[in-house]
Structure formats: C-alpha cells, structure tokens
Amino acid sequence: LGEIHHRLGEWEAAEGHYQAAFDAAGSDGSPAWLAHLFSDWSLTLYRRGQMEPAHHLADRAFSQAQAADDPGSIAQSLNMLGILSRAAGKLEEADAYFKASLKAAARQNDLQMRYAVLNNLARLQQERGLITEAITLAREALAMCTRMGDRHRQAAILNTLADLYHAAGLDEEAMAELKKAVTIFAEIGENSGPRQPEIWKLTEW
Numbered sequence: 421l422g423e424i425h426h427r428l429g430e431w432e433a434a435e436g437h438y439q440a441a442f443d444a445a446g447s448d449g450s451p452a453w454l455a456h457l458f459s460d461w462s463l464t465l466y467r468r469g470q471m472e473p474a475h476h477l478a479d480r481a482f483s484q485a486q487a488a489d490d491p492g493s494i495a496q497s498l499n500m501l502g503i504l505s506r507a508a509g510k511l512e513e514a515d516a517y518f519k520a521s522l523k524a525a526a527r528q529n530d531l532q533m534r535y536a537v538l539n540n541l542a543r544l545q546q547e548r549g550l551i552t553e554a555i556t557l558a559r560e561a562l563a564m565c566t567r568m569g570d571r572h573r574q575a576a577i578l579n580t581l582a583d584l585y586h587a588a589g590l591d592e593e594a595m596a597e598l599k600k601a602v603t604i605f606a607e608i609g610e611n612s613g614p615r616q617p618e619i620w621k622l623t624e625w
Contacts, residue, residue, distance in 0.1 A: 522537050542584065
C-alpha cells in the first residue's frame with residue numbers, strides 16, 4: 421500500500437503505511453525486511469524534499485542490509501544512497517554507489533533492481549557529460565523493464581532516453597521515444613482515477 425501511494429504521489433499516505441508496517445512488525449522484522457522498508461520510506465522522504473530524514477533512513481537500510489548479508493536489500497539501499505548522493509551533487513560518490521548496487525543486484529539476478537539502477541546511472545552519466553554511455557545504459561534498462569512489464573517505469577525510462585537522444589543531437593530519435601513515453605503515461609493516468617500529476621513525474625526510483 422505504501423508503494424502504491426508513493427507512485428501516486430500521495431506522500432503522507434505512503435509514509436503512514438510505512439510507519440504502520442514498521443509498528444506492526446515490532447521485533448519480528450528481519451534485517452532484510454527492515455532494509456527494504458527503510459529504503460522505500462527513504463525514497464518517499466526524498467521525493468518530499470526531506471533530505472536529512474531520507475539520509476538517516478537510507479543509512480539505516482544499508483546497516484540492516486549488511487547485517488542480513490542479503491544481496492537484494494544491499495542493492496536497494498546502495499541505490500538509494502546513490503540517489504541521495506546525486507541529488508547532493510556528489511557525482512563520483514553516486515557513481516560508486518550505483519555500480520556497487522548493480523553488482524549486488526546481479527548476484528541474485530534481480531531484474532527490477534537492475535533496471536532501476538541502470539536508469540539512475542544513465543541520468544548520472546548524463547550529468548557528467550557521458551552521453552553515449554548514458555544512452556547505452558538507458559537502452560539496457562528499457563529492455564529489462566519492458567520484459568518485466570512495468571509500464572509506469574517503462575515510460576519513465578523512455579523519457580530518460582528521449583532526453584539523452586536530444587542531448588546527443590538526435591532529435592528524431594528523441595521525439596520517437598518521447599511519443600512512446602507520453603502514450604504510456606496517458607494510459608496509466610486514465611486508469612488511475614482522478615488526475616494524478618505525480619504519475620508523469622517519475623524519473624528515478
């Protein structure tokens with residue numbers, strides 16, 4: 421429920437569900453489960469612009485993931501630390517976090533985590549001026565995401581790819597990917613009930 425509200429941009433509702441999940445688990449929450457919860461919660465706080473609490477939860481997520489020695493939760497927490505480092509302008513640090521996250525995700529062939537990190541890494545490399553590398557990463561992320569059938573994130577990656585093609589001076593390719601993204605975003609928006617503008621703003625996760 422927290423994840424659903426997060427995707428809809430209903431931040432307070434998402435946080436409420438994460439808090440309820442934490443309260444309900446009590447002492448029964450395993451380190452790996454807590455790591456996933458704290459990473460999800462951190463992402464919502466980040467989207468709300470609450471950077472300090474987001475950092476605090478991301479650090480807690482990584483500590484729990486290390487305690488569990490669980491590749492999936494390690495990958496997710498490292499990805500979240502990368503998102504926060506990139507937002508703070510610490511691009512080299514973000515690059516290291518994302519690449520470590522990819523390695524952890526590959527240990528258990530977690531495609532969902534891998535395409536999330538590849539998308540984030542593509543956006544980072546764009547900021548660093550490495551457009552060709554960024555396009556390669558985004559295309560790899562798109563192939564994985566399309567295979568998994570996550571249309572919302574597929575649209576977000578198409579949007580990233582459109583931005584990258586535009587930055588590379590490939591305007592026809594950029595427009596083609598943008599049209600695909602808009603079509604999917606519109607379909608999702610139509611199926612989500614009342615207008616949900618945050619659906620269109622997905623860029624990283």
